[in-house]
Amino acid sequence: MNEGFVKTPEIQALLDRVAGVGVPDGNARAKAIVRDLVEHLMVLVARYEISEDEVWQAVNFLQKGAGEFGLIMPGIGLEHFIDLYLDARDAEAGKIGGTPRTIEGPLYVAGAPLVDTGANLTQDPDDTTTLYMTGRIFGPDGEAVKDAIVHVWHANSKGFYSHFDPTGEQTPFNNRRRLRAAEDGTYSFHSKMPKGYSVPPNGATDQLMQLLGRHGNRPAHVHFFIEAPGYRRLTTQINFGDDPFAKDDFAFGTREGLLPVPNRQGDSAHVAFDFHLQRADSGDDERFSARERLSVAA
Structure with a gap:
């Protein structure tokens, strides 16, 4: 799928909600960083057509490998x-x-x-x-x-x-x-x-x-x-x-x-x-x- 999908109004609105944009509470710098980080991950999913299985395999890897993050x-x-x-x-x-x-x-x-x-x-x-x-x-x-x-x-x-x-x-x-x-x-x-x-x-x-x-x-x-x-x-x-x-x-x-x-x-x-x-x-x-x-x- 074209990664332009991430720029559609629906996904951009989702990203705003994810990062708490427009919500008075929270840290503005953290909001901006989280929004960019999640958007970049979404772009990778679209660019490489990452499957649902691959997404959860990655999550499983990170969960099991948490002790080796260092x-x-x-x-x-x-x-x-x-x-x-x-x-x-x-x-x-x-x-x-x-x-x-x-x-x-x-x-x-x-x-x-x-x-x-x-x-x-x-x-x-x-x-x-x-x-x-x-x-x-x-x-x-x-x-x-x-x-x-x-x-x-x-x-x-x-x-x-x-x-x-x-x-x-x-x-x-x-x-x-x-x-x-x-x-x-x-x-x-x-x-x-x-x-x-x-x-x-x-x-x-x-x-x-x-x-x-x-x-x-x-x-x-x-x-x-x-x-x-x-x-x-x-x-x-x-x-x-x-x-x-x-x-x-x-x-x-x-x-x-x-x-x-x-x-x-x-x-x-x-x-x-x-x-x-x-x-x-x-x-x-x-x-x-x-x-x-x-x-x-x-």
Whole structure:
């Protein structure tokens, strides 16, 4: 059917009622967004002549896959799109430079122990290479950032994160810490080298990737939040540049400038990586986004 059907008076009137247009209560911005969103969905139904069965198959997929939305969002590129959109807004405002932002992913846990720089992140036995990571945190004018907190989290050598490990074997906050950087902006830590992972087999994300002819693999990587008074909070991660999926990350987390290659020597691997922060324009720039995150007492 021609998608012009959506522009007929009957459908347009339906959309107005759906979005509460003309009703004094409610939020005007939410009304406009919901109206556009539903209209775009209607256009897709008409454009591709989506059947009733296909509509409800999609609804069933979303209902059953609700627990994996944190993986589906990066898997379909929406989380990466938000990063690109924010970059474009920054460029329009003349805010350039700094370490690239990239996706947070769904596996952060608030409440990790706050420790001094130089700490060991790994509590559990893990017979693999030891990762040593060092660097400095700079501001936009090259100044050392004071009072910085470095949130670090990564998987173990099986590709599992503590608090989300299906084996239940990891202790709380294994490979998770908040580091107090030194006054000169330096930070360091060591831990057992993480491994990349794949999405849960036969789960909603895996089913979607198979439908699209794609894989669901992530390279080995380490996640970071960097926060400091007066600076914009940075959400980023490094992918190890020598991982086979480093430039084919199903979650689109790879960005230029975030692909260090570890210096591997025997049973150790060394990564030197500096973070460059942007100045905060307001308190909003320093705070975490409204994303819901697991919170556990240390």
